[in-house]
Amino acid sequence: MSDPHKPLRVGIAGLGTVGAGTVTVLRQNAAIIAARAGRPITVTAVSARDRTRDRGIATEGLNWHDDPVALAADPDVDVVVEVIGGSEGPAAETVRAAIRAGKPVVTANKALLALHGAELAALAETHGVPLGFEAAVAGGIPAIKALREGLAANEIISVSGILNGTCNYILTVMREQGRDFAEVLADAQAFGYAEADPAFDINGVDAAHKLAILGALAFGQPVDFSALHVEGIRRITALDIAFARELGFRIKLLGIARRTADGVSMRVHPAMVPEAEEIAQVDGVFNAVVAEGNFVGRVMLMGRGAGAGPTASAVVADLIDLARGRLTPIWGAEGDALGQLPALPMSAHQGAYYLRLMVRDRPGVMADVTAVLRDAGVSLQSMLQHGRAPGESVPIVLVTHETTEGAMMQALDAIAGLDSVLEPPALIRIGAA
The missing domain is CATH 3.30.360.10 (Dihydrodipicolinate Reductase; domain 2)
Known part of the structure; x- marks a missing residue:
């Protein structure tokens, strides 16, 4: 695929925002892309459902396929770009068909990779073809x-x-x-x-x-x-x-x-x-x-993290790597070198918590709440309450010291059952790690 005299021919499955954006980037930046890729990268085929819709790009001279799976088999296509979206249906079928045909795939489809990434990586490894997905996460951010x-x-x-x-x-x-x-x-x-x-x-x-x-x-x-x-x-x-x-x-x-x-x-x-x-x-x-x-x-x-320009930029970055013959294992290592660390349950999480309660303003409410927290082993760092409205609903905010998710959920269930708590408590975890 790295013949410097032969253009890399691209078929784009899906001509929505990202698909049309990819055509635009490849055409508008053709000279700089060819210099960085070592050869031209050209769109030769597209697939979309409606041929009459104006997508802001010229499609004359391109092979048009109503069925994206047929695009994957097009002999004028070296690499398939899948930007249809969705974890099943045409998107998944097109990617599998392209890989089985020995054609590299570039996709912006995070749902497909999240749900079928392990299977698709194994399939691509078996057939010896790359699978690029820079555009699937955070748009234009590499x-x-x-x-x-x-x-x-x-x-x-x-x-x-x-x-x-x-x-x-x-x-x-x-x-x-x-x-x-x-x-x-x-x-x-x-x-x-x-x-x-x-x-x-x-x-x-x-x-x-x-x-x-x-x-x-x-x-x-x-x-x-x-x-x-x-x-x-x-x-x-x-x-x-x-x-x-x-x-x-x-x-x-x-x-x-x-x-x-x-x-x-x-x-x-x-x-x-x-x-x-x-x-x-x-x-x-x-x-x-x-x-x-x-x-x-x-x-x-x-x-x-989204939009035609940023996401198309990431798609084309993968195409440039393919044109240059730069190949990296899909998950960073070959399949037999991947690990299998156990997944930790959310109940094992440790951290501080923000807890907002809407309570009836009457004596003894805080004593009831703090007793529940004490019994669950949760200690308080601070409390906020503004104003008084005897007999009415008022917000109380509690900030806990670090504790376990399991202890916090136990306390939350008990607090929600108190007569003085008038609506489901609001819980937000504290910290970015």
Whole structure:
């Protein structure tokens, strides 16, 4: 594939935002890409459902396939770019067909890799073809290349970050404008920052797909989505964000993967991050990835995590590697060299917690709550309560010392059952690690 006189011929399956963006990047930056790739990279075939739709790119002269699996078999295609999306159906069928045909694949499909990455890596290894996926995590941020190549000399202790721009945008606007979740989500949909069906984003699933990929790379083991603990941001309120500010925190949806002597923990959930930490300053639609290696220390990458330009940039970076013949094992090591560290349950997590209760303001309420915490072995660091409203509902905020998730969940269940607690308690973990 590295013949300097022969263009690398690309077939693009999916002509949505990223697919059309990839065509644009390859055409607009053709000269610089050819110089860096050592030969031209040209689009020869595309696949999409609707031939009449205006995608802002010229498709004359390209082989058009209604069926993306047929594109994978096109003799004028050397490498298949899959940007259809979805973990099953045409996307999965196209990637498998291309690999079986001996053609390299570049994909931006994090759901496909999170759920089928181990199988696809084994298939690609069997057929001796590369599988590139820089665009699947954090858009234009070179997170995959950084972990797999730039930090290859290190044992990676942890990888974490803000992995979903929609959630980060919503939480940023809630903080800056004091508005509640549902209202800001509606605006984000109107502005195009959130999908019409935002469930994958706001429930934390999109971030979890990306963390599963990062964790597999960081720790040199097959991707395992089932090992993740996943929570979204639906229950974050303007009240919690205001209390966070008073306590010196900002609330971020974080993905955190960490290796310990006992195994690997991988979790996605809202977290209270101290305002002084760099990741707390990453706002709006931006993403950030933080890796910690045993020799390099902490490395942080920040940039746009989605959109036509950033994601297409990452797709083309993989194509340039293929054109140059630069091949790296999919998960950083050959399949038989991958490890299998045990997945640690969320109940084993240790940390401090923010707990907000809406309680009936009457004597003895705090005594009941603190008795429950004491019985669960949870000690308090601080408490916030503003004003009095005898007989009415008031918020009380408790910040715990470090404890175990298991102890905290035991306490939470008991507190929720108290007569004086008027709605389900709000619990947010403290810290970015």
